[in-house]
Amino acid sequence: MAAVNTITDDYRRLHPGSQQLYEEALRTFPSGVTHDIRYTSPFPIFIDRAAGSRKWDVDANEYIDYVMGHGALFLGHAHPEITQAVIEQAPKGTHYGANHRLELEWGQRVRALVPSAEEVRFTSSGTEATLMAVRLARAYTGRDKLLKFDHHFHGWQDYVVGTRAAESDSPRSAGVPASTLGNTISIPQNNISLVDEVLAKGEFAAVILEPTGASWGTAPVRGDFLADLREVTSRHKTVLIFDEVVTGFRVSAGGAQARYGVTPDLTTLAKILAGGLPGGAVAGKADILAMLEFRDDPVWNAGLRVAHPGTFNANPLSAAAGSTMLSIVAAGNHHQHADQLNERLVNDLNAVLEQTGMPGRAYGLASYFHILLGKDCPQVGDGIEWPALAPAPPRMPAVLTAGLKRGMLNHGVDLMGGNGGFTSGVHSDEDISRTIDAFRATLRAMKAEGLT
Numbered sequence: 001m002a003a004v005n006t007i008t009d010d011y012r013r014l015h016p017g018s019q020q021l022y023e024e025a026l027r028t029f030p031s032g033v034t035h036d037i038r039y040t041s042p043f044p045i046f047i048d049r050a051a052g053s054r055k056w057d058v059d060a061n062e063y064i065d066y067v068m069g070h071g072a073l074f075l076g077h078a079h080p081e082i083t084q085a086v087i088e089q090a091p092k093g094t095h096y097g098a099n100h101r102l103e104l105e106w107g108q109r110v111r112a113l114v115p116s117a118e119e120v121r122f123t124s125s126g127t128e129a130t131l132m133a134v135r136l137a138r139a140y141t142g143r144d145k146l147l148k149f150d151h152h153f154h155g156w157q158d159y160v161v162g163t164r165a166a167e168s169d170s171p172r173s174a175g176v177p178a179s180t181l182g183n184t185i186s187i188p189q190n191n192i193s194l195v196d197e198v199l200a201k202g203e204f205a206a207v208i209l210e211p212t213g214a215s216w217g218t219a220p221v222r223g224d225f226l227a228d229l230r231e232v233t234s235r236h237k238t239v240l241i242f243d244e245v246v247t248g249f250r251v252s253a254g255g256a257q258a259r260y261g262v263t264p265d266l267t268t269l270a271k272i273l274a275g276g277l278p279g280g281a282v283a284g285k286a287d288i289l290a291m292l293e294f295r296d297d298p299v300w301n302a303g304l305r306v307a308h309p310g311t312f313n314a315n316p317l318s319a320a321a322g323s324t325m326l327s328i329v330a331a332g333n334h335h336q337h338a339d340q341l342n343e344r345l346v347n348d349l350n351a352v353l354e355q356t357g358m359p360g361r362a363y364g365l366a367s368y369f370h371i372l373l374g375k376d377c378p379q380v381g382d383g384i385e386w387p388a389l390a391p392a393p394p395r396m397p398a399v400l401t402a403g404l405k406r407g408m409l410n411h412g413v414d415l416m417g418g419n420g421g422f423t424s425g426v427h428s429d430e431d432i433s434r435t436i437d438a439f440r441a442t443l444r445a446m447k448a449e450g451l452t
């Protein structure tokens with residue numbers, strides 16, 4: 001009997017140009033990549049161009065894209081109006097080293113959409129936004145400690161990438177001083193009495209979380225957890241930070257806070273905010289943002305206020321793209337479209353799992369979805385609320401994640417991180433149908449190879 005062509009064999013055959021570029025990249029970049037999530041074996045694909053819901057690699061393979069700029073491209077690649085706004089701005093200058101009208105318009109749009117945004121400060125990324133939010137909370141409260149939740153991701157800055165406590169199984173990073181780690185405590189989400197107990201000591205400046213749950217909703221938060229957190233943090237005079245870098249302008253035009261009717265003290269934003277260009281922001285209560293103000297008081301200005309330079313804060317290109325994006329998403333019709341397609345995608349993925357007898361399930365919210373495979377994962381029929389009480393995201397065996405990612409690429413679909421993704425205002429019903437065909441073919445290939 002002839003040996004089965006494995007998913008990896010097909011992957012190598014379909015992507016010779018990417019393989020060659022990757023071999024070159026290994027000489028320039030650590031592990032050949034410029035973002036951790038792009039690291040994949042045997043090599044990542046190299047993309048040449050993108051438009052709408054599609055992108056094409058250097059070997060001319062076409063993909064339906066669910067990475068969508070790590071969630072930034074709510075209107076797809078190269079949206080005509082956003083592209084036009086950038087084209088019009090570029091010859092007028094990309095950096096004035098001064099105030100400009102576009103940043104004002106951009107900030108006003110954030111204030112109009114995000115309930116907590118009494119005032120806004122732009123940064124250059126989501127990581128900078130969470131760094132600034134935590135610093136503002138510390139300056140405002142005069143306290144040092146930060147409470148976060150296991151597996152909630154807030155970028156790569158020192159305050160949020162780990163804790164000193166050995167009991168937390170959240171991912172960590174080397175290179176963070178123990179004294180910094182000692183100021184961050186991470187606990188399981190959804191346990192409000194534990195939050196109450198921890199905050200009761202009066203040492204915590206802030207509580208930060210992804211408001212739809214760990215790792216962009218891989219483990220959703222319990223329905224009333226946000227309202228409970230609002231009450232508990234107010235009672236303990238602790239700043240509540242919603243990290244809406246992913247959920248902002250996505251799970252509704254006003255983010256998770258508008259969708260669930262819970263208003264945090266501070267909100268961190270990025271991704272959709274900047275229309276596909278670099279950019280982030282902290283928005284929130286005016287009296288907390290006032291920590292950034294200059295006053296007629298040299299002592300305050302020299303060391304009591306929170307200092308915040310940043311060469312590319314609110315640069316004209318990001319402001320042009322971001323402002324255009326927000327003006328379009330404000331209408332809400334793109335949310336309706338993306339959410340409907342996402343729901344169909346999740347239902348159809350689950351139908352394929354049932355038909356093929358593959359253990360696993362798909363679930364999602366608004367315009368993001370997750371796929372879990374393997375017998376230890378939740379199964380179709382458990383109910384969409386499933387992992388709502390799970391403290392940590394359910395684990396999918398790495399061999400299945402890799403097989404799914406590569407197999408879907410072989411069949412023309414790029415998933416975010418291997419087992420999920422984002423729909424957008426420009427995905428189509430045809431995209432969903434082709435994705436379901438690709439999923440069925442990938443599961444067949446995984447079975448044939450003995451991966452499942």
Ligand SMILES: Cc1ncc(COP(=O)(O)O)c(C=O)c1O
Binds near residue numbers: 070130244246
């Ligand atoms: C919830 C959340 N917060 C913060 C960040 C960091 O944002 P950036 O990658 O723009 O630094 C991310 C990035 O994916 C994120 O998902």
